[in-house]
Amino acid sequence: MDLVKNTAFFVALIASLGMFLLAYFEALKITNQEGKVKGGNMILGFSLAVFFALMANVLM
DSSP states (O other): OHHHHHHHHHHHHHHHHHHHHHHHHHHHHHHTOOSOOOOHHHHHHHHHHHHHHHHHHHHO
């Protein structure tokens, strides 16, 4: 059981870091655009990053 919990922790941690990076680069891309922009990917990325960070915190 400990192996499963540790594996789930590392998967959640890596997913959280990946989603924060995705949202960060999406925000950079949005700020360089003019006119209408779609922020759905950035909002989804930050939301998932926070979700995975909370999961990693609970699993620790």
